[in-house]
Amino acid sequence: MDFINERKNPKSILIPTFIKISAQVLQFFSKSLATKFATKLFITPVNFPIPKREKALYKSAQKKRLQIPAIDKEIDLISYGYSKKKVLFVHGWAGRGTQLFLTADKLLEKGYMMIAFDGPAHGKSTGKTTSLPEFVATIQEVNAQYGPFDIAIGHSFGGLCLYNAVNEGFEVQKLITIGAADKIEDVLLNFAASLDIKPVIGKKIKQAFDKQWNKNIDEHAASEMAKSIDIPTLVIHDSCDGDVDVSCALNIRQNLKNGELYITNGLGHTKILRSPEVSRKIIDFIVSDV
Numbered sequence: 001m002d003f004i005n006e007r008k009n010p011k012s013i014l015i016p017t018f019i020k021i022s023a024q025v026l027q028f029f030s031k032s033l034a035t036k037f038a039t040k041l042f043i044t045p046v047n048f049p050i051p052k053r054e055k056a057l058y059k060s061a062q063k064k065r066l067q068i069p070a071i072d073k074e075i076d077l078i079s080y081g082y083s084k085k086k087v088l089f090v091h092g093w094a095g096r097g098t099q100l101f102l103t104a105d106k107l108l109e110k111g112y113m114m115i116a117f118d119g120p121a122h123g124k125s126t127g128k129t130t131s132l133p134e135f136v137a138t139i140q141e142v143n144a145q146y147g148p149f150d151i152a153i154g155h156s157f158g159g160l161c162l163y164n165a166v167n168e169g170f171e172v173q174k175l176i177t178i179g180a181a182d183k184i185e186d187v188l189l190n191f192a193a194s195l196d197i198k199p200v201i202g203k204k205i206k207q208a209f210d211k212q213w214n215k216n217i218d219e220h221a222a223s224e225m226a227k228s229i230d231i232p233t234l235v236i237h238d239s240c241d242g243d244v245d246v247s248c249a250l251n252i253r254q255n256l257k258n259g260e261l262y263i264t265n266g267l268g269h270t271k272i273l274r275s276p277e278v279s280r281k282i283i284d285f286i287v288s289d290v
Contacts, residue, residue, distance in 0.1 A: 015195060019041070020196050020197075022037065023038055023195045023196070023197050024196060024197060027201060031201065031204065034201050035204040035205055038191070038197065038202075042188070042205060043129040044121070045093055045119075045130065046094045048094065050123075054096065054099065054101050057080060057101040057105075058078065061080045062078065064078075064079070065077070066117070066141065068134075070140075070141065071127075071138070073121075073125065073127045075117045075119070075125040076123055077116070077142065078098070078115070079113060079115045079146070081107075081108045081112070081114065085111055085113070085150050086112065086147070086148070086151075087114045087149065087153060088142065088143070088149045088151070088153070088172075089114055089158075090116075090117075090139060090162055091118075091155055091158050092155040092157040092159075093156060094122070095119075095270075096118060097116030099270075100114070100116065100155075102279050103153075103273075103278075103279045106280075110283060115146055115149075117142060119135050120135065132160065132184075133213075135157070135158070136161055136164050136165045136168060140165065140169075148171065149172050151173065151176065152165075152175050153178070153282065154175075154176070154180065155179060155273060156243065158180075159222065160181045160182070163175075163177070163180070163222045163225035167228050173231060173232075174232045174285065175229065175232070175233040176234045176282055177252070178236040178272060179237055179243070179244050180222050180244070180252060181222065183223070183248075184206065184209070184218055184220065184221060185202070185203070190243075191205075223248075223254070224255075226252050226255035230257040230258055231258065232260070232285075233256050233258060233260070234259075234260050234285045235252050235256070235260065236262045236264070237249035237261075237262075237264070238264045238266070240268055241268060243268075244269060249261060262278075262281050
């Protein structure tokens with residue numbers, strides 16, 4: 001079956017015109033300045049207020065603050081329900097820990113509690129900029145303080161971070177990712193395209209990250225991490241996702257030893273999190289014997 005859909009939904013985050021113009025002007029005069037400008041934008045998440053549909057979960061949940069010593073930042077953490085069976089939710093870039101509200105209620109019905117957090121530089125957590133290593137360090141500290149977790153669920157960037165965290169020793173019985181990104185270079189090229197600047201700027205941003213990490217950052221691609229993961233893993237993606245192409249899900253699933261692919265149609269990148277069908281699929285996967 002061909003899952004690739006040419007009719008993509010709009011991107012979930014639209015870059016303001018004045019920022020695009022600023023990037024284009026800098027590019028005209030200096031690729032180096034444009035690269036620095038775009039890099040700073042890339043590592044600075046946009047924070048959105050909690051929408052009404054998520055407020056009930058936040059109000060009902062226990063709120064805690066947790067210091068992450070490895071990155072010297074403090075995060076806002078919520079726990080919903082109480083059980084020895086625990087699910088960790090990791091949101092995506094510019095996301096929130098409350099975004100999985102629909103599934104959180106269904107998890108509670110099945111005897112699971114959900115723990116989630118606002119990532120570094122997101123929501124009520126501290127910091128202005130963040131990165132994949134900081135999210136992974138946060139996952140590790142949350143696990144040390146509140147684990148062990150039976151299940152981990154990650155959306156978009158959070159899914160990419162979970163693939164990396166599992167490879168670095170984060171242990172769960174099952175893994176679920178929704179709209180997870182794959183190769184970081186592709187993410188950067190997509191970001192450059194969103195700014196309406198040349199692909200070479202995206203490549204230069206990657207080169208800067210390669211130098212900073214002292215390695216090829218695409219060694220951390222989700223599809224690369226998937227090669228070493230043998231726990232049951234559910235890969236969910238929408239064929240019309242305008243932020244992360246559905247081909248990422250195909251690449252990830254192809255490299256998993258024990259993976260399952262679930263493709264939706266027409267939900268896009270964020271609406272997929274509040275789909276009753278997707279929520280049922282997640283619960284069915286968690287309670288199954290696979």
